[in-house]
Amino acid sequence: xxxxxxxxxxxxxxxxxxxxxxxxxxxxxxxxxxxxxxxxxxxxxxxxxxxxxxxxxxxxxxxxxxxxxxxxxxxxxxxxxxxxxxxxxxxxxxxxxxxxxxxxxxxxxxxxxxxxxxxxxxxxxxxxxxxxxxxxxxxxxxxxxxxxxxxxxxxxxxxxxxxxxxxxxxxxxxxxxxxxxxxxxxxxxxxxxxxxxxxxxxxxxxxxxxxxxxxxxxxxxxxxxxxxxxxxxxxxxxxxxxxxxxxxxxxxxxxxxxxxxxxxxxxxxxxxxxxxxxxxxxxxxxxxxxxxxxxxxxxxxxxxxxxxxxxxxxxxxxxxxxxxxxxxxxxxxxxxxxxxxxxxxxxxxxxxxxxxxxxxxxxxxxxx
Amino acid sequence: xxxxxxxxxxxxxxxxxxxxxxxxxxxxxxxxxxxxxxxxxxxxxxxxxxxxxxxxxxxxxxxxxxxxxxxxxxxxxxxxxxxxxxxxxxxxxxxxxxxxxxxxxxxxxxxxxxxxxxxxxxxxxxxxxxxxxxxxxxxxxxxxxxxxxxxxxxxxxxxxxxxxxxxxxxxxxxxxxxxxxxxxxxxxxxxxxxxxxxxxxxxxxxxxxxxxxxxxxxxxxxxxxxxxxxxxxxxxxxxxxxxxxxxxxxxxxxxxxxxxxxxxxxxxxxxxxxxxxxxxxxxxxxxxxxxxxxxxxxxxxxxxxxxxxxxxxxxxxxxxxxxxxxxxxxxxxxx
Numbered sequence: 001x002x003x004x005x006x007x008x009x010x011x012x013x014x015x016x017x018x019x020x021x022x023x024x025x026x027x028x029x030x031x032x033x034x035x036x037x038x039x040x041x042x043x044x045x046x047x048x049x050x051x052x053x054x055x056x057x058x059x060x061x062x063x064x065x066x067x068x069x070x071x072x073x074x075x076x077x078x079x080x081x082x083x084x085x086x087x088x089x090x091x092x093x094x095x096x097x098x099x100x101x102x103x104x105x106x107x108x109x110x111x112x113x114x115x116x117x118x119x120x121x122x123x124x125x126x127x128x129x130x131x132x133x134x135x136x137x138x139x140x141x142x143x144x145x146x147x148x149x150x151x152x153x154x155x156x157x158x159x160x161x162x163x164x165x166x167x168x169x170x171x172x173x174x175x176x177x178x179x180x181x182x183x184x185x186x187x188x189x190x191x192x193x194x195x196x197x198x199x200x201x202x203x204x205x206x207x208x209x210x211x212x213x214x215x216x217x218x219x220x221x222x223x224x225x226x227x228x229x230x231x232x233x234x235x236x237x238x239x240x241x242x243x244x245x246x247x248x249x250x251x252x253x254x255x256x257x258x259x260x261x262x263x264x265x266x267x268x269x270x271x272x273x274x275x276x277x278x279x280x281x282x283x284x285x286x287x288x289x290x291x292x293x294x295x296x297x298x299x300x301x302x303x304x305x306x307x308x309x310x311x312x313x314x315x316x317x318x319x320x321x322x323x324x325x326x327x328x329x330x331x332x333x334x335x336x337x338x339x340x341x342x343x344x345x346x347x348x349x350x351x352x353x354x355x356x357x358x359x360x361x362x363x364x365x366x367x368x
Numbered sequence: 369x370x371x372x373x374x375x376x377x378x379x380x381x382x383x384x385x386x387x388x389x390x391x392x393x394x395x396x397x398x399x400x401x402x403x404x405x406x407x408x409x410x411x412x413x414x415x416x417x418x419x420x421x422x423x424x425x426x427x428x429x430x431x432x433x434x435x436x437x438x439x440x441x442x443x444x445x446x447x448x449x450x451x452x453x454x455x456x457x458x459x460x461x462x463x464x465x466x467x468x469x470x471x472x473x474x475x476x477x478x479x480x481x482x483x484x485x486x487x488x489x490x491x492x493x494x495x496x497x498x499x500x501x502x503x504x505x506x507x508x509x510x511x512x513x514x515x516x517x518x519x520x521x522x523x524x525x526x527x528x529x530x531x532x533x534x535x536x537x538x539x540x541x542x543x544x545x546x547x548x549x550x551x552x553x554x555x556x557x558x559x560x561x562x563x564x565x566x567x568x569x570x571x572x573x574x575x576x577x578x579x580x581x582x583x584x585x586x587x588x589x590x591x592x593x594x595x596x597x598x599x600x601x602x603x604x605x606x607x608x609x610x611x612x613x614x615x616x617x618x619x620x621x622x623x624x625x626x627x628x629x630x631x632x633x634x635x636x637x638x639x640x641x642x643x644x645x646x647x648x649x650x651x652x653x654x655x656x657x658x659x660x661x662x663x664x665x666x667x668x669x670x671x672x673x674x675x676x677x678x679x680x681x682x683x684x685x686x687x688x689x690x691x692x693x694x695x696x697x698x699x700x701x702x703x
Contacts, residue, residue, distance in 0.1 A: 041516040056516050059439065090431045091400045091414040091439065096567055098491040100516070117431040118489030119419050119565050120523065123415075132608075133431065167516040222532060244533050244541055269430070270546060276515070320544060 022250070022270070024048055024125040027141065029198055032253035035062045035142040035277060040122045043103045044211060046197065054168030056181065057120075061178055061195065065141040069126065071108040074341060077127055079359040080354035084259065084272060086115055087131060090123070093100070102338035102359070103347050107331055109342060111350075111359070127153030127359070144251075165269040166191070174229035179238070181224035192224060192238075192255075202255030224273040228289070233307050243289060246313070247325070249306075267311040270296055277339035281346060281367045288367050291328075298348075300367065303330040331366055375446050379404050379540070381432040381566075384450075387424040396427040399440040402449050408442065434567045438555075454568060461486050461564040463574040466556065467616035470642035471577075474584035475549050476535050478672035478679065480528040481616050482558065487523035487565040496562035497528065500555045509534065510548050516621075523565065527617055535672075536680040549580040584671040587678055588612060590663055595700050601653045608646040608661070615668040616643060622664035627686055628657050654702050661698040 002036075026048055039057035039315040046052055047360045049067025079085065087094045096118040103112050111127040112135070124135040147166055161270035169181045180193045227240040229252070240263065248263035269275075271341045272329035281288045287303035318322050337357075338349035351357050377386045384396065398414045416429040425443075433439060433452055441448040465483035482497070494517070499507045512529050516689035533541035534548050540689035558574040588610070596607035606625070616639060625633040626646060635650035665676035675696055 073581060085412060088400050088412040089415050091398065091429055091437070092431060092434055093437075093567070095491060095563070096434070116491070118491060118567060119431050121431045123430060164701065167518050168675075169513060169515070183518070271541060272509075274513075325680060366466065 005246045005290070027143075029200075030063075030065055030141045030143045031207055032141050033231070035064065035139050035140065035144055037062055037122055037158055038120070038126060039116055040098075041100050042171045043101045043112065044170045044171045044173055044218060045103055045105050045107075045180075047107075050103070050173075052170045052171055052173060052203050053114075053277065054169045054179055055122075056182075059166055060143040060144050061180070061199075062142055063197065063199065063286055064137070065279045066105065066110070066112075067107075067109060068136070069105070069110045071359070072110055073103075074109050074111055074127060075346075075361060077111065077130060077347070077359060079127070079130060080190040080356055082357045082359050084357075085132065086113075086125070088118055089125075090115070092117060096232075099338065099349060101330065104340045104342045104347055106341065111342070112357040113338075113359075145195060147182075147193075161261065161292055164297070169223060172227065172229050174236070179227070179229055180331055181227055181240070183223040219293075226278045226291075228280055230277045230280055230289075230303075232303075237328060239278065239289065239306075241269075241278060243270050243274045245269040245273045245275055245293065245296070247275075247291075258354065266309050266311070267301075267328070268317050268323055269293070269299065269311055269328070270321050270323045272321065276337065278281070279339055279341045279346060281341055281344070283344050283364070283368050286368075290331075292337060292339040292348070295304075298333040298336045298339070298362075299328045300331050301326055329353065331362075375448050376443070377450075378443065379433070379450050379451060379452070379585045382428065384427040384441060385424050386427075388490050390527050394444045396425060397442040398427060398429065398574075399442070400437065401440065402438045403440040404652050405447060408440075410445075414439075420581075425583045431564075435568075453694065454587050458487065458568065460568060461488065461562065461570045461665060463570075463576075465596065466576050466612050467639075468643055469579070470613050470644075470670075472581040473549075474669075474671045475547055475551065475580045476582075476671040476679070477530050478532065478535055478668075479615055479617060479672065480530060481698065482526045482528065484524045484526070484547055484564075486488060486600045488519070488526070489563040489567065490517045490519050490523065490526075493517050493526065495561070496559045498557050498559070500557055502553055507548065507554075509545060532672075534699055546649060553577060553579045567636070569616075584612075584669060584673065585678060588614070588667065588669045588675055590675065590695065590698055593698060595661075595698060597700050597702060598650075598654050598703050600697050602654050603650055606648040606650070606654075606700075607640075608648075610644050610646060613643040613670050614639065615670055615672075618666055618668040618674065619646070626660050626662060627655075628659075633659070658699065661700070663696045663698070665696050 029321045037055050038054060039055050040053050041056045042054040049065060051064045051066050053062045053064060056060060087097055090097060092170060098116045100114045100116050108260045113125045115123040115125065124137055125132045126135050127319045166182050169183060172179045178197050182191050184191065198232055203344040221241050224365055225243055227238050229236065232246050238250045238252060240248045245248045245271060247267040248265050250261060250263040273293050276292040276294055279290050281290060281347065288305060289301040289306065290300040305326050313325050333348060333350055334349035336348045337351060340347050341360055346362040348362060349359050371560045393486050396418045398416065399411050400414060403411050414429050416427050434453050435454045438449060438451045439448060462485045463482055463693040464485050464632055467481040473580055480576040494511055494513045497511060501507060512531050530548055531541065534545055537540060556576040560570040560573045563569050591612040598604040598606050619639065623637060625630055627633060633650055634683050638647045640647050663675060668674045
């Protein structure tokens, strides 16, 4: 009898689970098979366990359903010598691999690392019980869209080699839109794209021209290195970080395709530096912006300060290496190469001062 | 575990085959390096798939085995070591072309393209590329380091951005460090430790010398371009003599020829003579008629000035000069 009740309960449960899957509007056009991912450069999670992969080599965005991975407690995760470990797993040397991104699925705390190997093979790894496992990408539920302008024929040289490239610098998801920043090998311009999701066959995307404040006489439209979509004073904004290192805010409602959209520079985070990753953490009613940098420590900015700052920086910083604008604090984490949110804290890939490359969590004390 | 007997196996870059094994069971484990038996348990096996086939048991690694790398193979308590040696006929990686190819370049040069003979390993690629001045010093902060380098699909053409923050006036790096180049002679070095997709290095450093001339703050103008019209009924090349070197990347897919009925003429474009001449070879013979050469305004000179704007325009006199009387097409007639 007990068995029968268990069976009935599990049947009812499975009905609800399947029904939830079948009713997913976001995954309605997903198909199962090999999406043909040729490189993984940047990743981000959307809702329902959908991982968005920016594949610069194939100039595509692939949405992969990873909702089946079980919920994990990764709050104590710590992997040392991460680069050596991954190189050993691939039978290769450290100089042949690149850890291109690290993301956490906010719905189940699974951690994913993307690796590109010199042979051109992309690998997705998942952390389970402090062990790295491969996530095969040759038979998955997916949907994808191209980043190439469908109007023009792909440029090829006389030997048939494709020449136009568009490298994804950052990718984020917000309310039915995949947002991308990137740089092409043709024009040094700020290409910021917004692609509707679910992807449709005839994809319409907006290519937005966004500029950060003029430095004195000269206007610049450098590419965005890292960004987050967020709310500032209740309105949707993009907070964007550029090389060397202006932090610029753009009101989403005002960004229109084909128009010249100028942002407001709210901070200069110091020269000789480039932002790597940005995340937003909310704790006990306070929101913090964390910025990982190439040549500066991990920075923490309080959204209250960001929201209160009404100015716009228009003149270059005169004191060498100094920072101006919205206040921030440097957290005691240098050489943070990858950063994402994990629960109420954060997760990093950090090159520690002893040379060790570690995957580890930050203490939530820092963001409370 | 004892090494009981030897295994009959073959290996290539992409697989290991254990032949005619009667047991047909057990997992193949492969490790990087020569691992002794007592260290096996603490070592990380290589990711890969084990498959049973008619010929034996196959192991396929997720990424190909590397040349000159030692590996340990473990199957049914038997340990074997193997290494792939580089074939004698292996053609090592080399640099085949550099764009721009002119010996004198503008001081505000924005992009440089390196063509390799084989696909390259792009990991830490910027560590292998440097500029050296006449006295042999390496210039600091010359190339924009991108997390994802701009490499072509076949991974042979690498685009380098000469630090735009220094080349563009008014930005912090430009104010603090000045532009990347002075009016001197420099050498671009691609060091021999750069590796190809098989992990094999170049045999020698690649060195390309160039001199720096004047700053280019003039937009390229197609009105100055001279067209050498080909003969009717021939497939001879249409040549466009530009007044300066054109950026290799920005011309790709950005110039087209259409006939009177707006149909695109199919053919191949090439850049010749230090990228100052655009050459178009049609697939079909030229017919009598009027043609238009359509240029995308994104076509740039070597300093990032395109047909519609300067790379670092001054804001005060911007909008007037743009968009008015801009012309992006040229006409020619074949009689």
